[in-house]
Amino acid sequence: MPGNTCVRCGTVMSPHDVVSVASGDGAFRSLCSRCFNTEMAHLAELHAFEHPEFTPVRLADADGVVHEFYFRSLLFGDQLSLEAFELAPGEEDCVGFRFQLLGEPQSDPFELLGNLVQKVKRALTVRHLVEHAGNLEVAGTTVRGRIEWDSGQDSGESGRLPRVVIDGRRVDWTDFGAMLMAFEGWQFRIELVDPSDEA
Incomplete structure (x- = not known):
């Protein structure tokens, strides 16, 4: 597929490695993360920057379920973003848990990786959902969770509905609302937290 081929190096990319970059004329180019980082390092005049690559890591959650995390690094000028995410078995798109950490472009990428793995481990020790009688x-x-666009839902004139990812599980907005009905009459507080911060 043309959209999954890096226009700079010709590599066929996995969907999670595609970076869509706007050109001056408004057109978009698809780059792999390595080529994106190379271009960003050139623009930021970071001559010694090296694109870090990491082997996937398997970590167990609070229930002993093992999750395999892949990593992607993206250079955003004065910051290096490192992401950890799950891929669905047999698929190449991100699902489930996803974490991000920001660091300095010159920082040791393995130290950044260590900090990100510790963040993932802390998050995996907590369960926010339980299953009771099949529900x-x-x-x-x-x-705590992540807000996503739900491509399968279109609420017509009011726009698209979100879905949430809690404990690494995708939950439809209506199902999440049904869960909250157990707290009918309660008050609530919503705090939106950047993905790179500790939730």
Whole structure:
């Protein structure tokens, strides 16, 4: 597929490695993360920057379920973003848990990786959902997760509905609403946190 071929080096990319870059004329180019970082390092005049690559890591969650995390690094001028994410078995698109950490472009990438792995481990020790009689329920009074676009939902004139990813599981917006009905009459507080921050 042309959209999955890096226009700079010709590499056929996995969907999670595609970086869509806007050109001056408004057109978009598809680059692999290595070529994206090379271009960003040139623009930021970082002559000694090397694109880090890491082997996937397998980590167990609070229930002993093992999750395999892949890594991607992206250079954003004065910051280096390192992401850890899961891929669905047999698929190449990101699903489940996803984490990000920001560091200095000149920082040791393996130190950044170590900090990110510790962040992942901390998150995996906490369960926000429990299964009861075949239904998912909120485990306590705090829920942490990630907001995603739900490509399968179109709410017509009001726009698209989101879905959430909690404990690495995708939950439809209506199902999440049904879970919250157990707290009918309660008050709530929503805090939106940048992906690179500790949730």
